[in-house]
Amino acid sequence: MAIQDDIKSAIAEVLPGLSCVIGWGAGPEPLRAAPLFMRDAADVEKFTAGFLAVNNPALFLPALKGAKVGLVVKGCDARSVGQLVAENLVKREEVHLIGYPCRGIIDMDKTAAALEGRCEPGEVKGLREEDGDIVLDTPGGEVRLAKTDVAADKCARCRYPNAESADVFVGEKIAPVVERDDYADLAAFENMELDARKAFWEMEMSRCIRCYACRNSCPLCVCRDHCVAASREPHWLTQADGVRDKLFFQLIHATHLAGRCTGCGECERACPVGIPLLTLKRAFSRQVEGLFGYTAGLDQGMPPLLTFKLEEPAIKEREW
Amino acid sequence: MRIGVFICHCGSNIAGTVDCASVASVASTYPDVAYATDIMYACAEPGQDAIIAAIKEHRLTGVVVASCTPRMHEPTFRKTVERAGLNRYMFEMANIREHVSWIGKDMEANTNKASELVRMAVSKLRLNRELKPKSFPVTKRLLVVGGGVAGIQAALDAADAGLEVLMVEKQPTIGGKMAKLDKTFPTVDCSSCILGPRMVDVAQHPNITLYAYSEVESISGYVGNFDVKIRKKAAYVDWSKCTGCGLCTEKCPSKKSYDRFNEGVGPTTAIIIPFPQAIPKKASIEREYCRQFNTGKCGVCAKVCPTGAINYEMQDEFIDAKVGGIVAATGYDLMDWTVYQEYGGGRYPDVVTSLQYERMLSASGPTGGHIKRPSDGEEPKDVVFIQCVGSRDVSIGRPYCSGFCCMYTAKQAILTKDHIPDSHSYVFYMDIRSPGKGYDEFTRRVQEEYQARYIRGRVSMVYPKGKKLIVRGADTLMGTQVEVEADLVVLAVGAEAAKGAPHLAEKLRISYDSYGFFMEGHPKLRPVETNTAGVFLAGACQGLKDIPSSVAQGSAAAAKALALLSRDMLDSDPQIAAVNVNRCVGCRKCIEVCPFKAIQEIDLRGQPKAEVIETVCQGCGLCNATCPQGAIQLSHFTDNQLLAEVEALCRF
């Protein structure tokens, strides 16, 4: 793939001035890539981009503060970096961003569903992209899937495929998939009655195993080892294995991300039991965008809940 | 922990609608409660002694008193538990009077609610920690905002006691409304004769610095150490050179300026000295009337000034000052009476306000003390006074009584007779409100000795007929219509808080009511304090009052300020934020939101951490609500304490 080689050259060019460059390399299975920390030319050879470049490399930035790090970024990854920079959690001059036009990434749950009855995703031996389709090499022969059927939800509403803030951009920029995020997914969710939504979350959260993969994969969760979920001072959460505490943890996560979440969806992807966690975060994002016109990861300055205006024209307060 | 719970009857105030004994018995079942009882008056001496005795007898380590609002007696009971050897913060109150017994009559619901409020208090108290104040030095300087009689009194009292005082007055002269009055009731003393010397005292006092024609631009800081920025407005006259000779005001060719001091009774010049006894006696230019500013051509004052004090290029100046306490004494203004179309809405020149009438009565006023009709300069013979114009009138949103109008109207009727012996005064009134020493006697004298005709009833309309004004009203005592042919009508216009008062309140971070009057700390017991430590109130800015009450409040505010500033060190409130450095990730969000810049970033073994500057933190807790990992906690209102209260109420 030509673009992959171009990215590799771009990495090789800047690597000497950086402590490392983070991208993607081979994972445990052919369909799963993994984050790749490149420190020398041999590492760069392992680099792979494209449909399997799922993980958000911005996740690693706060922990690497103090050293200049290179990042190969999709548009959505770049937004996470942008938000970390806007909040002064990461210094922009300590990051070198290599962008490329992202044409979507794989959703493993959808792929597994599409392969249902044919093979397990783990049995797939290889993958190639062809005319906008994904061709899988399975034990029973090639399986051709429409890319849109197996790409992540966020890719269908991608407004920023091009990592506009990149220091180096490899390849030609492509058009956004949509012009604006109409939150149609939330609207669809809200077709349910209030009581049905409650029941939905009760059922979903009952499956939560409190593994905190959602938190650990979130690039903006910078509390890390100091998360309130593991604290008695303050003691917001008990260790009780109940739905209330499980849901409340998600509400903590969502409130902490209100106005900060860029919608990268890593929380939801990381969830081993498939709880649609991004819905909660997107509900906050829709509010914040509507009220304050702030788009996390693109706008400069502090997120709207860490600042204020004397007059808030968009806030219609209740008259008593 | 061993908690003692005391349920106060407050006589029948609480016990009337709350079963206090039953609340105590329920409370005794709450976790860690070692002792619970009901008590007749917890705040009275026997009540406090009983609490102290119980602390000792039952070895209590924390106390809950369920009684009135903590805004009232929390300090009282904190001292009580301290006397018994406990830390004052090992105490909580449940407000079962203002929030329970006084707002509902359902005994069952009230008793249940009181029990729950006690449960909340106990739950929180279990997580209370002993807190110790730190001390910090005090700036021994007082700011007095407003140079009316209340502010003057406060400034002089404080300065006489040795305190350095800054006085800021918005007008070019101090004296306030009292300086505009001709005489005062009920003694009919000459107003400027009694106020004038006090104004001079302000000017000459070695401890007082006067900033006239100045306003408070901004205030930051906190009790003991406020940082004040004063805007000295450009007078276009260098006051260090101006001798107050008045030559400029004589020669100024622009003679049609609105005369603010004289309430527009007759015009004045563009460069003015407000009145002969003005303090400071300095000229200032009213820019909107000045030919030099409007046409670029004139410069007469600059030419005639013997000291070269005129400076058309002058800019506003800013002065930064540090003060330990602030007295707000911004007084009142008259409401806009022209909403009353029935009195002409300002269309008839011979309908004047009471303050305009004062200026006509004053020998140093624009008419030289001669009462003249503004329309033709003739001496009026029949003068009608209409009271409660903008007072006690719900229909225009002024439900309150302005308090002093009945008395000054009586005074003005007396003065009218003194000035024009063959005149007749008519006073339309709603009620005569004259509580005060010698006040009621005074309102009788005006009727009996001075033959003023008092008519109880409202005036429905005033309209011109030839040279006269017909005043038509009701006499509700006689049950008849009354019509008086008047030469002059004087409106006792109701007062409201001074224009801009809410704006100052916002700078001072004090509360004000819907009419702009500043809120006192407690209507009975803290009449000159506010809920912002170090800010005191004097005079009509707190609520309308007459001169003696304003003077008394001025002295009271000075006494409070002196009590505060006589100390070298103040105790800081320990209910402030504290950082757990082990949990802090140095994300700076707390620093970002703190309104007081009370949090700074420090370097702890190479890691950035937040640190609270203890004497600057005001304890709002915004940082606490902002910190995602809860590393910064507001002492006494920690997440855990508030969660305990919420959980005490949760059903599941």
Add this chain to the structure above:
Amino acid sequence: MSVLKEKELRVIGFLCNWCSYGGADTAGVGRFAQPTDLRIVRVPCSGRINPLFVLKALLGGADGVLVSGCHPRDCHYAEGNFYARRRLEVLKGFLPVLGIDPRRFEYTWVSASEGQRWQHVVTTFTANIHALGPASFSPEARELQILNAAAR
């Protein structure tokens, strides 16, 4: 401790000490009768109120939560209520996604002098909550029901 059955619903208020708590006191001093449902948590400033307290209360079985602070520009701490306004407005719009009727949560501004306004706010809010009825969002309660049913 539970609410009075048939009479009350669980209504929790978070009030800033300087304005709204004072306003509630003023209402009490004025003997302005109010429904008995409300339980007030006193906080120094509306800016102290983490929206999570509201969520905690709503998940814990509160039928309604009311937050009240100083009017904008009148904050005792200068800016706290400006932050509160943003955070609470965002929270209010978020609640429906959880299946919580946003009318179960209100925030407003009441000054220490506004006893009558406080009476009006409490009376109106409590009436609204009664109109909505008891909140059914009680995940824990549902689990308890299931456990109890299993035990029987």
